[in-house]
Amino acid sequence: MKHIQFPGLGIDLKIKPEIFSIGNLSIRWYGLIIAIGFALAVWYCLKRSPKFGIKQDHLIDMLLIATPAAIIGARLYYVVLAWDQYASNPIRALYIWEGGIAIYGAIIFAALAAWIFARVKKINAMNLFDIGALGLLIGQAVGRWGNFVNGEVFGIATDLPWGMRINYSQAVHPLFFYEFLWNMLGFVLFHFMSKRRRFYGQIFWSYVAWYGIGRGLLEGIRAEQDILYFFDSGLKASQVVGFLSALVALGILAYRFIFSSGSEPILLLTPEEAAAYVSVSTPKNDSSEEIVAEEAAETVEIAEAVEPDVADALEDPDEPQEPASKEKSEEADETEKDN
Secondary structure, three states: OEEEEEHHHOEEEEEOOEEEEEOOEEEEHHHHHHHHHHHHHHHHHHHHHHHHOOOHHHHHHHHHHHHHHHHHHHHHHHHHHOHHHOOOOHHHHHOHHHOOOOHHHHHHHHHHHHHHHHHHHOOOHHHHHHHHHHHHHHHHHHHHHHHHHHOOOOEOEOOOOOOEEEOOOOOEOOHHHHHHHHHHHHHHHHHHHHHHOOOOOHHHHHHHHHHHHHHHHHHOOEOHHHOOEOOOOOOEHHHHHHHHHHHHHHHHHHHHHHHOOOOOOOOOOOHHHHHHHHHHHOOOOHHHHHHHHHHHHHHHHHHHOOOHHHHHHHHOOOOOOOOHHHHHHHHHHHHHHHO
16 A cells, blocks of 8 residues: 655545455556556557558557567666666566566667568658657656556655655655656647658657656656666666767757758658548448548648649549549540541
8 A cells, every 4th residue: 555645735645556456466556557558659649640651550560569579678678777686586587577667678679679660561660750759658658657656756855845755755756747747748749740740750859859858857856766877887877868869869850950951751641541541440420421521631731731632632532533644635636636
């Protein structure tokens, strides 16, 4: 039982980490919240995949590869940096249920798996990373509430009104909530930015910079017992990785915005693929006509920025589009007859 209080806000909670148990199997709030965050991230990415020109089947296939890779990476990253905890009994490195994972390990391995998948399927990896970054922000934001239930991810002592007490300890910074707010703010900003991308990778590198800066700053007030160091260097691993990755990402973004001429053509699904998506994803009944029309209008609006001919085809996919060359050939035939 965790006793979590926010005295300055008048909040007093007693939370049992376990929802229920069946024999030796325990269903915990932490696991449920992580699952909800993952489900919301997948739902959002699938919903927006046509606007990114990504087939849903490709996205699902990528997730089946990237998800286990992320779990392995998160655990491996933590075990390597905290090897002193496992040196005497290395088999414990496999006991992931005991805790001990790191988000940067998950991101690195998931990105590597997604890049390999994109190469095999011959699709644009940075486009895949763009939509994946938005899903990551959702999952990370929701997942921090799992840390709250476990009484984890808190900072140094504070006398601020929103200071958090865990099991009657002194008030500390609610670091989990700070990161939740940072991730949600980033998601909102990048969600709208994604509708006006200038180049592939813009959302991904913006995410790397945004999260890196936020994580680096928050590591500065993180409780000592939760910090991973680069072995005996005294450097905080997440702080160093966060700031360095943010620096690299900002450099890439600056180069693309300053030295790149114009914008890349952001390719969408073909008219046939977009029409098929709308017809399959939306039931055909009277109440859905407005939804279909709204989705089609949004698709046309985005397509107009890419290629006018695509937009014309999307406006009425059932009406056959005769090429201009055919009209010219008919005019030529009429001229020959007159002669």
